[in-house]
Amino acid sequence: MSHIMTIESFDGQVVKDIIEASRRGRNAMTIITKQTIQFALYSGLVLIVIGLLSACNPKQAPATPPPRTVKVIQIKAAHDGQHQYASGRIQAAEQANLSFEISGKIRTLELALGERVKKGQRLARLDAQALELNVEVEKSNLKTAQIERNDASRQYQRLAALFAQKLTSASAVDEAEARLERATAQLSRHQASLAKAQRQLAKASLYAPFSGLITKQLVEQSEVVMAGxxxxxxxxxxxxxxxxxxxxxxIHDHLSMGDTATVSLSLIEQSVRANVTQIGMEANQLGLFPVIAQLIEPPASFHPGMSVSLQWDLPSLHSRPVVPLTAIELLDKNHARVFVVEHPDANKTRLKARIIKVGALRETEVEVLSGLAVDEWVVAKGVNLLREHQEVYTAGAHLARYNH
Incomplete structure (x- = not known):
C-alpha cells in the first residue's frame, strides 16, 4: 500500500473520517484538527520539493540574435586626373549694370531693350523737383553771401586807407577785418553747399558709361527705385x-593667371581656347569661386549670354579620400560618422565608430578632409542601424581582394 497521497485524495479521506466519526459518536472537530495538521505538514513538504526542483533548473537567458552581415568597402583616393570641368556663361568684357546713386521716382526712361546708345547719352532721369529747388536756394544764398563779402571787403579797404592817414582808429580797422573774414568763410560754405546740391541733382540723371547695346531693361517709367x-x-x-x-x-587652388582652358559650345560642337584673366578670392554661399577667362579669337557663333563648358588641363591635383554617401551618417554640414572595420578579412569582427570631416560633394560620394585614410575599410551602407562595438559578419572584403 502506497504512503503517498495527493491533495485531492487527502481531502476525500477527511470527509470519510468525519462521516465515520459521526456514526460512532466521536467528536468531528478532533478528526478535522488532526487531519488539518497532517494536511499542513504535507503541503509544506510539497512546497519545499518544488523550490528545490526550481533551484536545480534555473531559467535560461534569452537567446542573443546572431551578428548582422554588413557590406564593407575599402577607401580609395579620388583621382581627378588632369582634366577639370566647369560650366560658364559668355559675356562681353565691357559691360555694366546701370543704377542711380540716389532713390527716387523715374520721371523719364530714355532706353529700350536692344537699343544702341553712345557714351554720355542720358538714359533715365528721376523726379528731381526737390533737388532742383535746393539748388536754387543755394544759388540765392551764395549770391547773398557774395554781396556781403564784397561789401565787407570795400569797407575794410576804406578803413585801412583812413588808418594809414591816421584818420580812423585801429579798432575800427580790426572790426572791419573780422567782418571780412566772416563774410569770406560764409561765402566758402555756400559755395560748397551749392556744389553739393548740384552733385545731388546730377545723380538724378543716368548716363551711358560707354557706347554699346542695352541688354536688359528692368524697370518702367514712373517706378520708384532705390539707390543702387x-x-x-x-x-x-x-x-x-x-x-x-x-x-x-x-580647381581654384591650382589655377593661375594666364592658365588656358578649352571653352566648348555643345549646341554647335565648337570649341575655342581662353586664358584666365581674373581669379576671385571670395567664395559664394555654395563654396564656389568666380573665375573669368578671355576667349582667344572667338568665332562669330559665340554670343554673350550663351552657356558653355570649360575644361582645364592642370598638371597635378592633390587627391583626397572619398567615401560613398551611403556609408556616412551626417552629423552637421562638416562632420559625419562612419563605422570602421579593422579586420575585414576576419569572418566575424566588431565595429568602431569614427567621426570624420567631410568636404566637397560629388555625385554619389563625398571628399574626406580628415579622420579617414586611404585603404581603410568601412561599412558601405545601413550605418543608421549599427552601433559602436557591434559584432558583425563582413561581406565584400574577400571579393575586393580577389578582384585585385
Missing part, C-alpha cells in the same frame, strides 16, 4: 568676349 537698384544693363559688343564661371576649391 539696377534698372538696366548694357554691353559693348565691340569689346573682347570672355567667359565667367564658378569653380570649387579643388
Amino acid at each position: 537698384q539696377p534698372i538696366a544693363a548694357m554691353a559693348n559688343p565691340q569689346s573682347q568676349i570672355e567667359v565667367k564661371t564658378w569653380v570649387p576649391s579643388r
Whole structure:
C-alpha cells in the first residue's frame, strides 16, 4: 500500500473520517484538527520539493540574435586626373549694370531693350523737383553771401586807407577785418553747399558709361527705385568676349593667371581656347569661386549670354579620400560618422565608430578632409542601424581582394 497521497485524495479521506466519526459518536472537530495538521505538514513538504526542483533548473537567458552581415568597402583616393570641368556663361568684357546713386521716382526712361546708345547719352532721369529747388536756394544764398563779402571787403579797404592817414582808429580797422573774414568763410560754405546740391541733382540723371547695346531693361517709367537698384544693363559688343564661371576649391587652388582652358559650345560642337584673366578670392554661399577667362579669337557663333563648358588641363591635383554617401551618417554640414572595420578579412569582427570631416560633394560620394585614410575599410551602407562595438559578419572584403 502506497504512503503517498495527493491533495485531492487527502481531502476525500477527511470527509470519510468525519462521516465515520459521526456514526460512532466521536467528536468531528478532533478528526478535522488532526487531519488539518497532517494536511499542513504535507503541503509544506510539497512546497519545499518544488523550490528545490526550481533551484536545480534555473531559467535560461534569452537567446542573443546572431551578428548582422554588413557590406564593407575599402577607401580609395579620388583621382581627378588632369582634366577639370566647369560650366560658364559668355559675356562681353565691357559691360555694366546701370543704377542711380540716389532713390527716387523715374520721371523719364530714355532706353529700350536692344537699343544702341553712345557714351554720355542720358538714359533715365528721376523726379528731381526737390533737388532742383535746393539748388536754387543755394544759388540765392551764395549770391547773398557774395554781396556781403564784397561789401565787407570795400569797407575794410576804406578803413585801412583812413588808418594809414591816421584818420580812423585801429579798432575800427580790426572790426572791419573780422567782418571780412566772416563774410569770406560764409561765402566758402555756400559755395560748397551749392556744389553739393548740384552733385545731388546730377545723380538724378543716368548716363551711358560707354557706347554699346542695352541688354536688359528692368524697370518702367514712373517706378520708384532705390539707390543702387539696377534698372538696366548694357554691353559693348565691340569689346573682347570672355567667359565667367564658378569653380570649387579643388580647381581654384591650382589655377593661375594666364592658365588656358578649352571653352566648348555643345549646341554647335565648337570649341575655342581662353586664358584666365581674373581669379576671385571670395567664395559664394555654395563654396564656389568666380573665375573669368578671355576667349582667344572667338568665332562669330559665340554670343554673350550663351552657356558653355570649360575644361582645364592642370598638371597635378592633390587627391583626397572619398567615401560613398551611403556609408556616412551626417552629423552637421562638416562632420559625419562612419563605422570602421579593422579586420575585414576576419569572418566575424566588431565595429568602431569614427567621426570624420567631410568636404566637397560629388555625385554619389563625398571628399574626406580628415579622420579617414586611404585603404581603410568601412561599412558601405545601413550605418543608421549599427552601433559602436557591434559584432558583425563582413561581406565584400574577400571579393575586393580577389578582384585585385
